[in-house]
Amino acid sequence: MISVKPKKNLGQHFLKDSAIASRIADTLDAFAPLPILEVGPGTGMLTQFLLSKGRNLTVVEIDRESIAYLKEYFPSLNGNILQQNFLTLDVAEYYDGPFCVIGNYPYNISTQIFFKVLENKDLIPCCAGMIQKEVAERMIASPGSKAYGILSVLLQAWYDIEYLFTVSEQAFIPPPKVKSAVVRLTRNKRKQLNCNEKLFKSVVKTSFNQRRKMLRNSIRSLLPEESPLPDDPMLTKRPEQLSIEQFEQLTNLLEPLAGKNFLEENKN
Numbered sequence: 091m092i093s094v095k096p097k098k099n100l101g102q103h104f105l106k107d108s109a110i111a112s113r114i115a116d117t118l119d120a121f122a123p124l125p126i127l128e129v130g131p132g133t134g135m136l137t138q139f140l141l142s143k144g145r146n147l148t149v150v151e152i153d154r155e156s157i158a159y160l161k162e163y164f165p166s167l168n169g170n171i172l173q174q175n176f177l178t179l180d181v182a183e184y185y186d187g188p189f190c191v192i193g194n195y196p197y198n199i200s201t202q203i204f205f206k207v208l209e210n211k212d213l214i215p216c217c218a219g220m221i222q223k224e225v226a227e228r229m230i231a232s233p234g235s236k237a238y239g240i241l242s243v244l245l246q247a248w249y250d251i252e253y254l255f256t257v258s259e260q261a262f263i264p265p266p267k268v269k270s271a272v273v274r275l276t277r278n279k280r281k282q283l284n285c286n287e288k289l290f291k292s293v294v295k296t297s298f299n300q301r302r303k304m305l306r307n308s309i310r311s312l313l314p315e316e317s318p319l320p321d322d323p324m325l326t327k328r329p330e331q332l333s334i335e336q337f338e339q340l341t342n343l344l345e346p347l348a349g350k351n352f353l354e355e356n357k358n
Contacts, residue, residue: 092162094133094155101198102153103262105135105220110261110272111194115139117218117254117274118190124215125185129176129193129203132156134164136194141166148184150176177202181210191217197266200225204245204275211248211277218254218274226253226271238330240298244291247283247334249275285341289348293341297329304328309344317347 094104105111114136118126125146131137133156140147141164150172151157157173172179177199181189191214195203200221207217224237230251231237245251257270283290292312300308306325319325320343324336332340 092155092159094153094159097153100153101196101200102130102132103194103197103264103266104132105194105261106263107257107261108135108139110257111135112139113255114192114194114218114220114272115143117272118145118192118216119143121190121216125189127181127185127189127191129191129219130196131160132194134160136192137164137167140192148172150174150179152176177206179206181213185213188213188215190214191219193219195219195221197222201241204229204241207275208244208248215277216275217249218272220257220270220272222266223256223269223271226273229253229273229275233331233333235330239301240295243294243298243334243337245275247290248278248280250278251275283338283341284335285338286345289345290337290341293344294329294337297332297337301329305332305340309340312344313347320344320347 125148126140128137128140128147128149131149131151132153137147137149137160147167148170149160149167151160152173152175154173157171160167160171172184191207204217207214225241228237228239228241229245230253231239231242252274254272254274257272259265259267259269293309296312297305297308304326305328306319308329310319313319322343324332324340324343
């Protein structure tokens, strides 16, 4: 009999509560025609409910034990099990149109998973799943709060984010040390930013990496040494005080000053 042991190095906490798994599967019902990619299916607790809906399901799993288990107990997945790391997966190789992403995500890479989704935002209209409660709170945070940061700004720029419900530690094997939460991201109507997108990312990341500093100090590293800082009251604020629209304004303010080197390096 094939069994799967949760592996700490893979951040695995297997969901054992079938009622919660069923509720997670329901989060993508509004996108019923679209195929689904499940990240980190483990022992298939969520997989079984997705299959019961008759969805076009592919799973991506890095753990060999889980792969063997899924092949044994979910023969209907035959040909739709990818033994790969989602973070390095070339999604364009498998999808030439929109698809949804779902999972009980490995806690050690949950933030990276959402950045991977963001890289493929034009193909992924909806993403849902389970993550640490603290990460979920950062995703939905508003300007002015301590939780507001890089994840909040970059994800909210492109997705509407819902915190659906909280999940107890006891719903997992082994129980994690923190509570979990189920979230859903739905692509918003924004087609493009009102600024240079790559510079926007750099401004956001640079600002929050020194979040206690005023912006005029933190963004200094993005500008050539000889470039004077613009005289703008926005630069006296700290990053958590700025909305997405204000970060766009800040990016436009800095672009003429960022220097040819940055723009050349980031034009593709």
